[in-house]
Amino acid sequence: MSRIVYVNGDYLPEQEAKVSIFDRGFLMADAVYEVTAVLGGKLTDFDGHAARLERSLGELGMKMPMTRDELLDIHRELVSRNDLVDGGIYLQITRGAPNDRDFAFPPADTPQTVVLFTQSKPGLANSPAAKKGIKVISIDDLRWGRRDIKTVQLLYPSMGKMMALAAGADDAWMVEDGKVTEGTSNNAYIVKDGKIITRELSHDILHGITRAAVLRYAKEAQMTVEERAFTVEEAQAADEAFITSASAFVMPVVEIDGAAIGDGTPGRVASRLREIYLEESIKAAI
Known part of the structure; x- marks a missing residue:
């Protein structure tokens, strides 16, 4: 049909x-x-x-x-x-x-x-990728300066996705001035010593709707959130990492540039946030 x-x-x-x-x-x-x-x-x-x-x-x-x-x-x-x-x-x-x-x-x-x-x-909410996590690579962020506006200028993010696939990964995190901005179609996070770290809102990144909800749920669950930029090296040394988007919800990241994050499996914080987000989103859906 x-x-x-x-x-x-x-x-x-x-x-x-x-x-x-x-x-x-x-x-x-x-x-x-x-x-x-x-x-x-x-x-x-x-x-x-x-x-x-x-x-x-x-x-x-x-x-x-x-x-x-x-x-x-x-x-x-x-x-x-x-x-x-x-x-x-x-x-x-x-x-x-x-x-x-x-x-x-x-x-x-x-x-x-x-x-x-x-x-x-x-079965969108039951993605197999969420159980094993995804792998990302880092690429230079060559987009225009108003990424906070959700325009259809998606050529470079599409190229980034293809760079990741060519490298045997699932996605790319873009880097500007040595710090991660975001993924090709998602916001990026790391977790260190129980603290969730993600870049602060500005013209540099999209103001994710899922991002806002997940950070709100994290704070309600008494999780610590720090909004600041982080480097690829910090990400590789983190305990865990994840992304958020409207279609991926909360998706664990288990490798960046070939280096395993934590033990190379989805982390406890990301997994719990995915559970909370899906539960609350389904409850509030209209």
């Missing part, structure tokens, strides 16, 4: 969905996106993703094309029409499609392009 997708107010079979060749998301990466996880047919952390979407749009001088309630209705309609149980909903909003290509922004009244589609991932 064909997926039903949403394009500019219409629900269509994916084969019938079309976007203009002049769309600035296609020509200029002039667009933002969000991915909301779906567990048991319900949306997790929707309000956080909606709030970040509004912020990203505002930072690029774009307006929110609909109310948050309308956006929620579209998400729920797509879940229903596609019988989605576990997976996610991808949302992209662009500055629109003027009549021709131009570096200058189009008139402010140019209609924005709004696209949403589902991705089915049965």
Whole structure:
């Protein structure tokens, strides 16, 4: 059965969905996106993703094309029409499609392009990778300076992912000025002597919605959190490490640049945080 997708107010079979060749998301990466996880047919952390979407749009001088309630209705309609149980909903909003290509922004009244589609991932919460952990490599962070805006400029993170796969790893952690910024599509953490260490919020990293929830749950569980940058060498000497994202939730990292972290197996802190996050997210899903 064909997926039903949403394009500019219409629900269509994916084969019938079309976007203009002049769309600035296609020509200029002039667009933002969000991915909301779906567990048991319900949306997790929707309000956080909606709030970040509004912020990203505002930072690029774009307006929110609909109310948050309308956006929620579209998400729920797509879940229903596609019988989605576990997976996610991808949302992209662009500055629109003027009549021709131009570096200058189009008139402010140019209609924005709004696209949403589902991705089915049965058993998303029971990923085998969470039981064995993932391996990462370090690469130079060559992205633009506003990583806090969730734009569709994902070429370099895609290249980083391919560098990792070519090296026999699962992902890459990007490094700038000797310190880890984040993964290709996730926030990065280490644990040392029971303390969770992760880079502080700034323009240097994406303000992860899962990151915010996990740190909140960690503090509620009386875990110590220190928000600061760390080096690859610190990571290699850590007791454990992990990443967070909307689709990976909390994922243990067991190796970086060929060096085992801790005993080379998922650590106690990461495993417990994954349990807490999934439990609380499923409970609060809408």
